[in-house]
Amino acid sequence: MARGDGEFVEFAQAATARLVHAAFLMTGDHHRAEDAAQTALVRTYASWSRIRDDDAYGYARRVLVNHLVDGWRRPLREYPTEEVPEQRRDDVADEVVTRRWLTAILGALSPRERAIVVLRYYFDLPEAQVARELAISVGTVKSTSSRALEKLRAAGPSAADNQEARR
Amino acid sequence: MNELDRLRDAMRATERSAPTLDLVAVIREGRRLRTRRRIAGVGVATLATALAAIVVMVAVGARPGEPPPVDRPPPVAVSPTPKSEEPTPPPSTPPPKPLGRIVDSGVRHGADQRVYYVVQVSVPGQPRVSIGLAAGRRAPDGTLTTDILVNDVEGADRSPGFHQIGYDERSAAAPVPAFGYFVGPAQRIVGTVDGRQVDARLARWSLDKQVVIFWFEPAELTPGQRLDGIIARDGSGRRL
Numbered sequence: 350m351a352r353g354d355g356e357f358v359e360f361a362q363a364a365t366a367r368l369v370h371a372a373f374l375m376t377g378d379h380h381r382a383e384d385a386a387q388t389a390l391v392r393t394y395a396s397w398s399r400i401r402d403d404d405a406y407g408y409a410r411r412v413l414v415n416h417l418v419d420g421w422r423r424p425l426r427e428y429p430t431e432e433v434p435e436q437r438r439d440d441v442a443d444e445v446v447t448r449r450w451l452t453a454i455l456g457a458l459s460p461r462e463r464a465i466v467v468l469r470y471y472f473d474l475p476e477a478q479v480a481r482e483l484a485i486s487v488g489t490v491k492s493t494s495s496r497a498l499e500k501l502r503a504a505g506p507s508a509a510d511n512q513e514a515r516r
Numbered sequence: 517m518n519e520l521d522r523l524r525d526a527m528r529a530t531e532r533s534a535p536t537l538d539l540v541a542v543i544r545e546g547r548r549l550r551t552r553r554r555i556a557g558v559g560v561a562t563l564a565t566a567l568a569a570i571v572v573m574v575a576v577g578a579r580p581g582e583p584p585p586v587d588r589p590p591p592v593a594v595s596p597t598p599k600s601e602e603p604t605p606p607p608s609t610p611p612p613k614p615l616g617r618i619v620d621s622g623v624r625h626g627a628d629q630r631v632y633y634v635v636q637v638s639v640p641g642q643p644r645v646s647i648g649l650a651a652g653r654r655a656p657d658g659t660l661t662t663d664i665l666v667n668d669v670e671g672a673d674r675s676p677g678f679h680q681i682g683y684d685e686r687s688a689a690a691p692v693p694a695f696g697y698f699v700g701p702a703q704r705i706v707g708t709v710d711g712r713q714v715d716a717r718l719a720r721w722s723l724d725k726q727v728v729i730f731w732f733e734p735a736e737l738t739p740g741q742r743l744d745g746i747i748a749r750d751g752s753g754r755r756l
Contacts, residue, residue: 470527
């Protein structure tokens with residue numbers, strides 16, 4: 350293993366879960382999400398000597414998001430019968446409900462809206478940074494976010510609401 | 517809790533433990549990619565501009581704080597894999613040779629023409645990928661300088677539909693209008709950006725008329741600006 354590979358492995362192990370989840374939020378597809386995360390890590394490794402002391406995670410995130418945004422023309426597939434990790438039964442039920450709600454509402458958004466929602470509200474990036482990372486204007490980020498949130502509101506009650514209603 | 521907070525919570529609550537990615541494969545592929553970037557960086561430069569070759573090599577392989585457009589894979593060239601991780605010495609690799617006729621876009625950079633042309637590529641383990649599309653400049657004396665080369669890195673380069681789209685990376689001496697190719701009977705290709713529709717210019721590849729080379733006029737789509745969507749239509753307006 351070359352010098353720096355150990356650091357990269359440590360970085361990859363720490364970053365993988367979030368990268369894969371972000372990709373899942375953008376695609377609704379676990380298989381594609383893992384592929385995208387792997388692609389992002391390959392490209393991050395290829396630039397590792399340059400970015401290791403900078404913002405490696407930010408670099409990997411930008412690679413991931415751009416990779417998925419540029420791949421918008423490929424059909425998105427949904428995998429409704431996904432595996433769930435071993436958890437307590439109640440937790441599993443809650444997560445399944447939340448995941449279904451999330452998949453449904455994110456599925457109503459365009460690829461760009463999904464990307465903006467994930468960058469803004471999952472990664473908590475400011476609008477200006479979202480604009481830079483997607484090579485679009487801040488105005489477009491604002492208007493698209495607003496449109497996306499309108500769609501979310503129109504999509505109906507959240508899982509949390511459903512759970513409260515069942516109690 | 518408002519809708520936005522619920523969305524945030526839901527996105528976080530559905531996080532799972534990290535899947536097991538094959539990091540050995542990641543490192544192996546990352547090394548290959550790094551090598552290809554370096555070789556391609558050398559390959560895209562003309563012999564007359566050795567200094568520019570080094571600049572392009574750095575630009576393709578390393579852009580501080582800004583990853584390259586990642587759906588457009590790095591150009592691929594065939595060469596023995598160097599054992600060293602140091603950059604390959606410039607510039608012994610000849611520029612890619614056009615296959616078929618060169619397409620003049622009508623865009624001018626001073627005296628140079630913006631041109632597009634198909635070149636041969638080789639991607640390890642991908643026997644059905646043998647061509648890529650280059651954006652270059654042709655000088656009055658006919659000298660070609662390749663700015664960006666895009667090619668598939670998996671699948672088949674002649675599969676129906678859109679293939680890789682190349683965007684300006686600010687690594688070339690002149691801005692590169694967005695370009696790509698579509699395989700099929702497209703008569704019209706329309707991109708969408710910020711809710712606006714932009715028609716692409718089209719030209720068929722002389723060696724395979726199913727390959728439709730397209731590009732966007734810089735006045736219509738600023739080089740480097742990414743499309744939100746793109747569609748192709750046949751002669752009767754049907755979406756392909």
